[in-house]
Amino acid sequence: MSKEFKKLAVAFSGPSNSGKTTLIVKVSELLQKAGFKVCIVKHDPKDKAKFDSPGKDSDKFFKTGADVAVVSPTRTTLFKQESSSIQELIELFGEFDYLLVEGLKNLPLPRISIFREKLDESYFSVTNAIAYDETINESQIPSNIDKLNLNNPDEIISWIEKYAKRV
Numbered sequence: 001m002s003k004e005f006k007k008l009a010v011a012f013s014g015p016s017n018s019g020k021t022t023l024i025v026k027v028s029e030l031l032q033k034a035g036f037k038v039c040i041v042k043h044d045p046k047d048k049a050k051f052d053s054p055g056k057d058s059d060k061f062f063k064t065g066a067d068v069a070v071v072s073p074t075r076t077t078l079f080k081q082e083s084s085s086i087q088e089l090i091e092l093f094g095e096f097d098y099l100l101v102e103g104l105k106n107l108p109l110p111r112i113s114i115f116r117e118k119l120d121e122s123y124f125s126v127t128n129a130i131a132y133d134e135t136i137n138e139s140q141i142p143s144n145i146d147k148l149n150l151n152n153p154d155e156i157i158s159w160i161e162k163y164a165k166r167v
Helices: 020-033 057-063 086-093 121-126 153-163
Strands: 008-013 038-042 068-071 076-079 098-102 111-115 129-132 146-149
Touching: 008 020, 008 153, 020 038, 020 098, 020 153, 038 086, 057 068, 057 076, 086 098, 111 121, 111 153, 129 153, 146 153
Parallel strands: 008 098, 008 111, 038 098, 111 129, 129 146
Antiparallel strands: 068 076
16 A cells, blocks of 8 residues: 655745754654655745856756756756746655745745744745744734744644645
C-alpha cells in the first residue's frame, strides 16, 4: 500500500534577520525526524542567490542561457532562466507532506510572520499568525491574528497542522 502524502503548504514572512530561516530549519528538521517529507521554497527578491562556482561546468552551461539540471546519485539541482510559479514547483517536487515557503507575501497561503525586537504592521494584512519572542509586546498584536511562541517549534507545527493549505 502506498503512502498518502499530506501535501500541506504554509508560508513564513518577516523582516530581514527576524529568524525566518532558523525557524523553518527547526520546523523542517522536526517534521523530517517524525517521518514526513518536507520541501522548502525560498524567495530571493534581490536575485542574490548563487548556486555554483564560476568556471564549473554547470555555471558554464547556465551562462549559455539554457535551463540546466544537475543530477547526481543523491540530489537534483535545477537552474532555470526564469522564475517559477508555486504550482510549477509543487509539480516539480511531486509527493511531499509539507511545503514550507519563505517569503512570497502575495501567495494565497496561510502565513506565519516572524518578529523579534519590533512588529512591522505592514505584514498584518497578509498574516494569519505571528511567531514572536519575549522582545515583542503581545498586546500590540491584533486580536484577529494567532499568537505563537517563536521558540516553541512544536507549537508552530501544531498551528501548521491545523491551518496549512492542502495543495
